[in-house]
Amino acid sequence: MAKITFDGVEVEVPDGTTILNAARQIGGSIVPPAMCYYTPLKGSGGKCRACLVRVAAGSAKDPRPMPKLVASCVTPVQDGMVVENTTSEQVLNVRKGIVEMLLINHPLDCPVCDQAGECDLQNFAFEHGVSTTRYQEERRTFEKIDIGPLIQLHMTRCILCYRCVYTANQITDNRVHGVLGRGDAAEIGTYIENIIDNDFSGNVIDVCPVGALTDKTFRFKQRVWFTKPVNAHRDCPKCSGNVVLWYKGKEVLRTTARKDQYGEVKEWICNECRFEKKETSDWTIEGPAHIDRSSVISANHYELPVLNQSVIADLPESTQRDLEKNPPLKLGS
Amino acid sequence: MGRKLLTEHINVEGINTFEVYRKHGGYRSVEKALKTMTPDEVVEEVKKSGLRGRGGAGFPTGMKWSFLAKPEGVPRYLVCNADESEPGTFKDRQLMSKLPHLLIEGMITSSYALGANTSYIYIRGELLYVLRILEKAIAEAYAAGFLGKNILGSGYDLDLHVHPGGGAYICGEETALLESLEGKRGNPRNKPPFPAVQGLYARPTVVNNVESIAAVPVIVNEGGDEYAKLGVGRSTGTKLISACGHLNKPGIYEIELGLPVEEFIYSDEYCGGIWKGRELKAVVAGGSSVPILPKELILKTAAGENRLMTYESLSDGGFVTGTMLGSGGFIAMDETTCIVRNTWNFSRFYHHESCGQCSPCREGTGWMEKVLHRLEHGHGHMEDIDLLVSVAKQIEGNTICPLGEAAAWPVAAAVRHFRHEFEWHVTHAKEAAQPGAVYRANAVLV
Numbered sequence: 001m002a003k004i005t006f007d008g009v010e011v012e013v014p015d016g017t018t019i020l021n022a023a024r025q026i027g028g029s030i031v032p033p034a035m036c037y038y039t040p041l042k043g044s045g046g047k048c049r050a051c052l053v054r055v056a057a058g059s060a061k062d063p064r065p066m067p068k069l070v071a072s073c074v075t076p077v078q079d080g081m082v083v084e085n086t087t088s089e090q091v092l093n094v095r096k097g098i099v100e101m102l103l104i105n106h107p108l109d110c111p112v113c114d115q116a117g118e119c120d121l122q123n124f125a126f127e128h129g130v131s132t133t134r135y136q137e138e139r140r141t142f143e144k145i146d147i148g149p150l151i152q153l154h155m156t157r158c159i160l161c162y163r164c165v166y167t168a169n170q171i172t173d174n175r176v177h178g179v180l181g182r183g184d185a186a187e188i189g190t191y192i193e194n195i196i197d198n199d200f201s202g203n204v205i206d207v208c209p210v211g212a213l214t215d216k217t218f219r220f221k222q223r224v225w226f227t228k229p230v231n232a233h234r235d236c237p238k239c240s241g242n243v244v245l246w247y248k249g250k251e252v253l254r255t256t257a258r259k260d261q262y263g264e265v266k267e268w269i270c271n272e273c274r275f276e277k278k279e280t281s282d283w284t285i286e287g288p289a290h291i292d293r294s295s296v297i298s299a300n301h302y303e304l305p306v307l308n309q310s311v312i313a314d315l316p317e318s319t320q321r322d323l324e325k326n327p328p329l330k331l332g333s
Numbered sequence: 334m335g336r337k338l339l340t341e342h343i344n345v346e347g348i349n350t351f352e353v354y355r356k357h358g359g360y361r362s363v364e365k366a367l368k369t370m371t372p373d374e375v376v377e378e379v380k381k382s383g384l385r386g387r388g389g390a391g392f393p394t395g396m397k398w399s400f401l402a403k404p405e406g407v408p409r410y411l412v413c414n415a416d417e418s419e420p421g422t423f424k425d426r427q428l429m430s431k432l433p434h435l436l437i438e439g440m441i442t443s444s445y446a447l448g449a450n451t452s453y454i455y456i457r458g459e460l461l462y463v464l465r466i467l468e469k470a471i472a473e474a475y476a477a478g479f480l481g482k483n484i485l486g487s488g489y490d491l492d493l494h495v496h497p498g499g500g501a502y503i504c505g506e507e508t509a510l511l512e513s514l515e516g517k518r519g520n521p522r523n524k525p526p527f528p529a530v531q532g533l534y535a536r537p538t539v540v541n542n543v544e545s546i547a548a549v550p551v552i553v554n555e556g557g558d559e560y561a562k563l564g565v566g567r568s569t570g571t572k573l574i575s576a577c578g579h580l581n582k583p584g585i586y587e588i589e590l591g592l593p594v595e596e597f598i599y600s601d602e603y604c605g606g607i608w609k610g611r612e613l614k615a616v617v618a619g620g621s622s623v624p625i626l627p628k629e630l631i632l633k634t635a636a637g638e639n640r641l642m643t644y645e646s647l648s649d650g651g652f653v654t655g656t657m658l659g660s661g662g663f664i665a666m667d668e669t670t671c672i673v674r675n676t677w678n679f680s681r682f683y684h685h686e687s688c689g690q691c692s693p694c695r696e697g698t699g700w701m702e703k704v705l706h707r708l709e710h711g712h713g714h715m716e717d718i719d720l721l722v723s724v725a726k727q728i729e730g731n732t733i734c735p736l737g738e739a740a741a742w743p744v745a746a747a748v749r750h751f752r753h754e755f756e757w758h759v760t761h762a763k764e765a766a767q768p769g770a771v772y773r774a775n776a777v778l779v
Contacts, residue, residue, distance in 0.1 A: 046523035047691050049731050068730045074523040097727035101696040134720055137703040160689060179518065179689070182501070184699040186689030 002079040006030065007087050019072035019083055020051055024262065031262075032085050033095075033124050035102070035209050036161035037073035039264050044166050045073035048159065049098050050124060054091050057082035069094060092128070092310075099129035105140045105184060106210075107156050115211030117224040117296045120263060121159060130314045140184060147177065148195035150216050150275050151205060155187045158212035164188065164204035171268050172198045188212070199238055202274040206257050206265050217275050218246075218254035225296045227253055229289035234282055238270035244289045245280075252278045261292060335589035336563065338551045338571050339544070343431045349466060351473035354434040360479055362442045362550035367487040370553075375446035379549060381557030383569035388414055388505075388542030389620060389660040390735075391644045400529040401447055402537040410538040411449040412514065413440060413546050415456040415463075416498050416505040419620035420682055421662030424573035425543035427585050429456075430463045432547070433470035437493065439546035441479060442553055444491050447539055451492045455510050458500035467495045502686035506734045507540040508532075509688065520690045521734035542660075544573055565591035568643035572661055579613075579667035581605035594618075594640045594647075595632045598665060611667040615751070618647055619659020621679045622739030624746030625672070626656050652746065671771045672754045676747040677705035683740035694737040697728040701744050708758050711766030718755045722748050 003012045006023050007030045013022045021039070023031045032053055037045030045051075051073045055066040060080025069091060072083070085091055103125060110116040142155035160179065165188070168175035176197075177190045190196065196204075205213045227246040234241045246254045255274045257265040277283065291298040312320060347353040354360075366375050380395030401409060413436065417425040429436055436454070444452045456464050471493055474480045482490045496514055498504045504513045508522035511533045532538020548570060552560045561569045568590040577583045580598070582605040588597065597603045598613065607613050616631040617623060634640055635654035640647065647658045666675065684702040689695040701724050707713050725741035732738070748755060754772040758765040765772070 046733060049691050049693055049733075052731060071523065071733075076525070094727070094731055098692060098731070101692045101700075101727065104696050104700060134723075135700065137700070137707075159692065160695065162690075181689070182503075183684060183687035183689045184695050186695070 002077045002081070004077045004079075004081040004083060006083045007085050013077060015079075016076050018045075019053060019055075019070070019075050019077055019081075020045075022077050023072065023083075023085065030086050032072050033120075033128070034073050034262070035120055035124060035159060036163060038163050038166070038207055039262075040268075041163060041166040041170060041207070044161075044163055046071045048102070048161055050095065050102075052091060052094055052098070054084040054088045055081060056084050056088075095128045096130065099125050100133070100135075102159050103129065103133065104135040106159070107139060107141070109157070112220075113157065113211040114214045114219055114224075115157075115208075118263075119211060120209035127311070130311070131316065132314075142187060145189070145193070146195075146216070147190060148197055148201065150202065150271065151196065152214050152216050152219065153188060154212050154214065155189070156212075157210045158188055159210055160186055160188070161209055163207040163209065164213060167204050167207050168196070168198075168201070171200050171203060174198070199270050199272070200268055202271045203257065203265065203268050205274075206259070209263075215254055215275070217278075221253050222248050227297075229291060229297070231258065231286040231289045232283035233286065234273065234277065234284060236270060236273055239273060240267045240269070241273060242267050243269055243273055243283075245283060245285075250280070252280060258289070335587075335592065336571070337587045338560075338563075339428065339435065339547050339573065340432070340585075340587045349431065349433055349470065351434060351470070351477055354432075355477075358554075359434050360438050360441075360477075362553035363438055363445075363479055364485060366442045366445050366553050367485050367489055372446045372448055375442065375553060378552055378557035379446070382548075382552040382560040383557075383564075383567060384545060384548055384552060384560070385568070385644060386542055387544035387548070387572065387660070389419070389622075389657075391658060394541060394545050397529070397541070398447060398539060400527075401539055402530045403448065404537070408451065408536055409447055409449045410533045410536055411440065411444045411447050411452040412507075412510065412533060412538055412540045413452070413454040413543055414505060414507065414510055414540050415454050415460070415543050416510060417543070417660075418457055418459075418500070418502045418505055419622060419660050419662055420679065421577060421617060421664040422575055422620045422660045423577075424575045424585050424661055426460055426463060427575075428543060428547060428573065429460075430466050433463075433467050434474070435547050435550065436467070436543055437470055437474050437480075439549040440493055441474075441484070441491055443539075443541070443546055443549050444493075445489055446549075449539075450490050451494070453514060453533070454493070454495045455504070455514055456495055456497050457505075458498045461497065464495055464497050471495065501688075502682075503688045503734070503736060506736060509734065510540060511538065520688050521736075523733060563589050565641060565643050566645060568645060568658075572642070572658070574642070574661045574663050576604050576663040576665070578663075578665040579608050579611065579670070580665050581608050588642055590641075590643050592642045594642055597642055597663075598632075604665070607665065607667050609667075611669065613665060614668045614670055615666045615672065617656075617662070617664040617666075617743070619657045620662035621664070621682065622735075622742060623657040623659040624652055624655075624742050625676075625750065626654075626746075627750050630654050630750070631656075652742070653749070656746070668773075669769075669771055671709075671765075671769075672747055672751040673705065673709050673758050673765070676744055677702065677709045679743045680705050680740065683736065687736060687740070691733045691737075693728045694732045694740065697724050697737070698740045700724050701740070705744070708755060709765070711758070711762035713755075713759045713762065715756070715759050717759070718748060718752065721745075721755075 032051040035048035035050045052069040053072045057063040059078030145153045180189045229244045245252045257269045342357045384394045385391045503509045504519040509519040513519035528538045599606045613628045634649045648655045680702045684698040687698045725745040728737045729741040757772040
């Protein structure tokens with residue numbers, strides 16, 4: 001066991017736990033954001049740099065601070081480690097920089113993007129970003145690609161987190177897509193236009209933190225915050241059959257895997273459950289799925305659910321005036 | 334001229350063949366090490382020599398070797414990093430093509446010291462002709478009994494392989510190199526774990542530069558203490574410097590560390606001064622990724638002392654007034670060089686070579702390149718100069734591997750020391766956008 005101090009809170013975790021997972025045991029607003037790390041996927045993490053934290057003391061044995069910020073999702077804890085996240089000005093500044101970097105080539109087409117409302121990048125930018133950009137150059141764009149009849153790849157939105165690559169590696173027996181090219185020309189692709197034909201391929205949609213991989217059976221049907229999530233299950237010969245159905249009225253618009261509070265899939269589901277079973281009669285309904293109060297899905301309308309006090313000053317004046325009139329649900333720190 | 338340890342016989346006819354190399358004292362270190370020394374004694378000699386990694390970071394080689402984890406029953410590997418692709422650095426290429434047996438000798442002795450029974454030379458893909466030379470030399474070494482089973486009857490086995498990369502700069506980063514060697518995409522790994530614990534095929538691995546390994550035979554032959562007598566302070570021995578740019582005699586020089594920079598540039602023994610009788614303007618002392626320094630600061634430190642070719646002297650003053658010895662890619666620029674254009678050129682390289690794995694480097698290198706392109710072509714604004722510094726700062730230290738820093742440092746340093754040129758590119762946009770336009774000190778800033 002190793003005892004670490006994270007943002008002033010002490011926590012004891014088994015050896016080999018990453019700093020991020022130790023912070024998740026504490027929970028709350030001090031948990032660093034993670035855009036590429038995904039607990040169920042071995043080897044993921046370290047790429048987006050959103051979770052960088054400052055290690056003020058390396059361990060009890062060697063209490064020197066680490067020279068650089070470290071990616072909390074891949075750095076294991078050491079006994080006596082002291083980590084600063086929200087308490088470090090440097091970390092917050094760097095995180096602002098990371099948002100900026102992730103957004104410079106992102107199309108910011110949230111108004112027409114199916115992921116809006118449950119998008120990791122949107123949440124991350126909302127909490128840590130600024131409302132203006134210093135980037136004047138042309139953004140990189142790609143053609144939309146249909147990878148099979150059920151999934152669409154819109155590479156322009158991709159932040160190259162590699163989650164879908166790891167998913168295909170680890171839960172299917174044959175990966176046909178991967179990262180091609182290098183630098184900001186890198187893209188997810190199948191090289192020669194290929195379809196991803198696998199019973200579990202739909203899971204890449206769930207792991208995608210942005211709207212780069214979308215469910216073609218749900219595209220443009222409805223904004224997610226107008227749909228109601230309901231837990232349901234069925235006897236499925238391929239997967240666990242535990243899913244969330246997203247209803248609009250009596251209609252099941254989409255089916256996804258169940259996710260935990262950090263947006264990570266609990267159990268992978270098969271394509272049959274995801275794309276084909278869209279009748280209530282196919283399922284045994286368990287009840288409404290829990291949605292975090294801070295989520296726009298819970299707010300059910302597109303309002304500021306949690307507002308980071310520190311970003312208010314960066315907002316346009318008109319928005320600030322609106323905020324004074326209609327205060328948000330709660331103010332984050 | 335100072336003593337030459339590595340390149341003494343480089344111009345001997347046929348030195349690339351086993352016989353001639355052997356006649357000139359080649360493979361003595363293998364005999365000495367395998368017959369009279371234990372592996373730990375070899376490591377000890379290298380530690381005593383004070384040899385520092387010649388690939389750029391300057392980390393003490395002996396210390397790196399002693400970090401190698403040695404669990405029972407698990408193979409260990411030595412990998413030679415011959416993926417030399419830093420702009421301005423071309424020492425390893427020459428060393429390998431002229432003296433392939435020196436590298437092989439170093440590999441055998443070093444592998445013995447580390448207890449590796451399989452070793453690899455990972456060579457840059459573009460250097461295919463060098464690969465052929467090395468393969469031929471390795472075949473000769475196998476035939477002579479210096480490689481293979483039971484080398485020289487000592488019971489020590491070693492297989493040596495040469496593996497060409499695809500020519501990506503990023504594969505010169507040690508963990509990306511290992512990924513590439515394993516047959517994967519050359520993406521750097523997250524550290525920890527470090528290669529000394531989990532390297533090639535998740536086994537303990539040491540990755541060393543060609544020049545570092547080539548220095549091992551000399552150290553074993555003459556003893557670490559003898560080697561440490563050369564050089565100054567913690568910068569011991571000799572270093573290959575590949576000098577290029579506006580010099581009268583560009584080329585590869587083996588210098589004893591501690592040589593004054595001024596002597597290196599102006600003495601006829603070395604570079605012979607700046608070509609066409611022009612003035613020196615700036616120097617990039619250790620390959621394109623180290624900070625550029627203007628003439629005043631490269632010849633003398635901020636404290637007014639003579640700048641020496643050592644790890645310490647070149648980095649005197651930190652990055653405010655200093656730079657790094659790096660990999661020894663010495664690029665001299667005369668007064669007709671446009672620093673903005675040069676910085677843009679470097680930046681273009683890093684943009685092209687970023688692997689795209691982590692966001693600050695993937696997006697930031699491209700951003701800097703585009704802003705510099707705009708400045709150079711007369712479409713820049715004053716804010717762009719501070720923007721460059723800010724973007725460089727956002728990349729630096731926040732990436733998985735040092736490529737981010739390599740991209741950020743030259744830009745930050747160019748703005749730090751030549752801000753007036755960037756400003757001139759904004760105020761005299763039309764003039765600056767002309768081909769060959771260069772800011773002159775006597776030009777009046779509006």
